[in-house]
Amino acid sequence: MARKQGSYADTTGPRVRDAALRLIAQHGFAAVSMRQIAGEVGVQAGALYNYIPDKQSLLFELLDSHMSEVMEAAAQARLSGTPLQRLEGFTRFHIRFHLPRRDAVFLSYMELRNLAPENFGRIAAKRRAYEDRLEMILRDGVADGSFVVDDTRITTLALIAQLTGITNWYDPAGRLTLREIETIYCALVRKSVAA
Amino acid sequence: MARKQGSYADTTGPRVRDAALRLIAQHGFAAVSMRQIAGEVGVQAGALYNYIPDKQSLLFELLDSHMSEVMEAAAQARLSGTPLQRLEGFTRFHIRFHLPRRDAVFLSYMELRNLAPENFGRIAAKRRAYEDRLEMILRDGVADGSFVVDDTRITTLALIAQLTGITNWYDPAGRLTLREIETIYCALVRKSVAA
C-alpha cells in the first residue's frame, strides 16, 4: 500500500502532544489555549482536531501515557536480590526515570484536578500500582529483618514524595551531577528504613 | 469616629480571599473566573474590585500572606535544645502547620508559575528562608556529631518534600490520626540523619 505523500500525520500528532505537555507544565492546563499549542507546532488551531477529540482528552492522554510509561519501565527494571538491593535499584530507577520527565511529573500531580472523575480514577489506579511496587520491597525487608519500618504504606508515600521532590529543584547545570544526587538519595533512603 | 453601619467591608475582603484560595486550589488559577469567586462570596463580579486591583494581585496576595504566616509561626516556635530535639520540633511544627492549610500549600507549589517574575522572586525568597531554618538545624547536628548527613542542602530539601507530601494524601477521616502520623514521620526523619 502506498502511503500518502506530503502527509505529516505521523509526526504532527506527537508534536502536538510534546508542545501541549511543555506548555501546560509551564502555564497550567486552563491557561494554555489551543491556539498556543497550534502555534508551537506550526499549524492553525483547527488542525489540532485531526489528532484529538477535544482539550480534555488531550490532557488525559498526556497523563495516561506517562503513567503507562512509568509502569512499563518499572516492570522492565526487574529488580532482584536482597530487599536492600531492590530498594537501591528502585531508588535509582525512580530518579533516572523521572528527572528527564519533569514536565510530565508536574502535570501528573498538578493537573489531576482537571480530569473528569472517571479519568481521574484511571490515573490514580496506575499511580497506586506503581507505589505498591515499592511497598512490596519494604514489606519483604521487614519480613526478613533487614528493614525496620513503622508503617510500610506511609513510608512508601514518604519515600516517593522525597524522591519525586527532586524534580522541583534539579538543575542539570547545577552543583551536583545526576550520579551524585542518586548516591545521596540512596544513602538517605537506606538509612530511613535501616534495621 | 463612627463606623459606617451596614458595611461588610471587614468581612467581605477575607471572604473573597477564602473563596479564591479554595476555588483556585480545586480548579487552578486560570480555570477560576472572577464570577465564580464572586458567586461563592454572594456578590456580583464587579464588587470584587473594591477589594483587589486585579486577578493577578489576588493570587500574589494569597501566596505572599501564606508564606508570611509560615515564617511568623516558625519564628514563634522558638525551637531549642539539642539538634535532635530541634529537628523533632521542626518536624512536628511543619506537619501541624501545613496539614490544616492544604489549599495554600498546593497553591504555593502549583501556581508559582502564574506569578509575574518579580512576584515569583519574592515568594521564592521567603520559601528559601524557611528551608534555611531546617538546614541550620542539620548543620548544627553535623557539627556536634549528633547527625551524619552527606549534603545538608539536599537533605533539607528531601526532608521538606517528604513532610509536605503528606498534604497529598492526608485524610482527616483516614486510618491514622494526626498524632500517629507525626510520630511515624519523626522516627523516619530521625533515622534519616542519625549518626
Add this chain to the structure above:
DNA sequence: GTCTATACTTCGATAGAC
C-alpha cells in the same frame, strides 16, 4: 491534512445608578 472563517460562549475589567 491544513487552511480560513466564524459561531457561540465566557472572560477580566469598567462605568454609572443607587
Add this chain to the structure above:
DNA sequence: GTCTATCGAAGTATAGAC
C-alpha cells in the same frame, strides 16, 4: 459597597474550501 449593564478580547470547537 454593591448592583446592572456592557465593552473588547479571547476561549473552544466546527464548517467548508482546497
